[in-house]
Amino acid sequence: MRLKLKIWRQAGPGTAGRLVDYAADHVSPDMSFLEMLDVVNEGLVKQGHDAIAFDSDCREGICGMCGLVVNGIPHGPDRGTTVCQLHMRRFRDGDTIVIEPWRARAFPVVKDLVVDRSALDRIITAGGYVSVNCGGAPDGNAIPIAKEVSETAMDSAACIGCGACVAACKNASAHLFMSAKISHLSLLPQGQIERYRRVVAMIEQADAEGFGSCSNEGECEAVCPKEIPISNIARMTREYFRALWVGGR
Amino acid sequence: MSSRFGVFSSSVGTKILIGVTGVALFLYLVIHIAGNLIVFLGPAAFNRYAFVMEYGNPLLPVIEIGLLLIFLLHVYKAVTMFLANQQARPVAYVKKKYAGKPSRKSFASSTMIFSGLWLLFFIIIHVKAFRFSPEYPWPAGGRDLYRQEMENFVSPLTAGFYVLSMVVVGSHLWHGIASAFQSMGADHPKWTPRLLTTGKVIAVLMAGGFIVIALWAHFVGART
Structure with a gap:
């Protein structure tokens, strides 16, 4: 699968952020959403860029650490799951995915997709x-x-x-x-x-x-x-x- | 929380107040539409009803002031809550979508503040037109409210404004009726789903009833 990603990048709490375009070219439908982001980050680090910061821990939907707004819905389109339980088979080849952090005054952005x-x-x-x-x-x-x-x-x-x-x-x-x-x-x-x-x-x-x-x-x-x-x-x-x-x- | 009354400035206390005042205003609206429907029985019956309401009721000033206070409290709490809620998300989402069932979100629920402000504007015009306006005397006592109503609806602009405003009433009630009960903490596994449906049916009936009266007054009553 080839996907176009629009990911919120923000250097720190006080700074302004923006959506940045990324291409994810070697995505398997069996990957979880966070594994897909891991692969994108691997590519970014190899090119000497700053990895996209996002939270995760157990990656099995029980810790409450991960959380991304995927195409306008927190935790993505599936019901009763966290974003780490979302799989790439839910998307189609060529899709554009917008990824944003939780947005609330009480949840200041720490960096990129990580909020406090x-x-x-x-x-x-x-x-x-x-x-x-x-x-x-x-x-x-x-x-x-x-x-x-x-x-x-x-x-x-x-x-x-x-x-x-x-x-x-x-x-x-x-x-x-x-x-x-x-x-x-x-x-x-x-x-x-x-x-x-x-x-x-x-x-x-x-x-x-x-x-x-x-x-x-x-x-x-x-x-x-x-x-x-x-x-x-x-x-x-x-x-x-x-x-x-x-x-x- | 400095006092028992201070409770009502919290986010939950605010909801309780908006819910309770909302239900009270809804109950008033039920009485209002029941009275309005008497217009179909002709000028004698309608003016008799208006006379009894106005002169046969020593509690009228108390009820009017009470209704005004309830209305103002509903508006004040809803507007201040809306402004506070706007502060809670300073940076908006680039993309935000409806999350799907079981969400109760609707066009009506997303526009409560706008439908509410429209109704505030409408009610000022409406009360001025019928409560604080020159009156025609009615020979049997009181005033000729029937004639006043028919004259009000002669203009297609006024009739159109009323019809549109009643659609807004329907929209406000579409979310508001069931929402008021949830705001007051009333929830039941069997009754809440029924209330959600009933609230929408009542919203359509209320708006429809008022619209029928306005259209009838414009097309039939005002010409006879």
Whole structure:
């Protein structure tokens, strides 16, 4: 396969970036998207050019490290996958592919396609700890939890914090990310003690980081590699509402 | 969060307020269209209804002021949220595409701020035309609102502006009805999909109903 790539190049956080054209001439349909970029980078390095910077780690869709906007869709055209799980067979010979970084004020570009997502970490930090008893580890299954509840909590806990929800949202909102974390802990008995303090603190932190609000379009759900639904956002609102009545802190 | 009211300045609190005020305005619109449909029963029935609404209701000033405050709160929160959201992505994407199902994104959802501002402009003209305007007396009491309405729709420009504005109402409700419930935290595995469809059906019915009234007034009522 021969592809034309238009890739966002940006030297650093404060500098202006632009799309640069590259040709990828020896692409196998069996390659993953990131392997294709590796091959392009190999060529660039051989010619003495600066390699295109992009994030990746596990390359099997579970770490949340990779994230590129491919032809206008975060993580590319496939549902429920990260960009490292996207394969070149999804494209046709001669295609032009536009590759951009996540774009949000809260995600400043570090270099090229790499963005700083530590704002998400700070939201988690604001959520704080979960109180547990000291001493030996409790027996497995010692705390009874209804199956539907534990499954819903697990579905929310599947969030890998990649930030695609923010990238897809027209408001660069982190509501899906936050709501997944809040749902996960508010559903489980272990998360009850700090339940109301947590939701208020996380929302305050997200607002302070400069993420936008939510317009209920659900673009986030459509690009989420873990297919986390926006029903979590409704649950977060209910949690916030309860916190308002009981006093959030 | 300095106080319980400070909660409503957060991104989630803002959503709750826009949702609650949106539902209130929608409920008012349901009463509004129900009243308007009485126009088809003729001048006597329509003017009688207007008389009862205006003079038979001691709570009218309270309701009017309440409605105005709800409206202003809805507009204020939506505009300030839109401006804040614009700040959240200073560098735009070169290429951005619809992500596909299950996204609820639509033309209506992408243009809520514009349809909303259009309606703000429309409502100012509309309220001036019917609430703060010279009145014709009606012999049985109150005013001849029927004649006032028919005269308003004589001009094809006015009728056209109303029809267009009602399409905008439909667009705003197309996304707004279901979105308001999501904003208030109402979500249910069985009822939310039904609400999404029902909201769109109601949007079409409401816009269609108002458009039929405007067209009828222009082509039939104003000429008889």
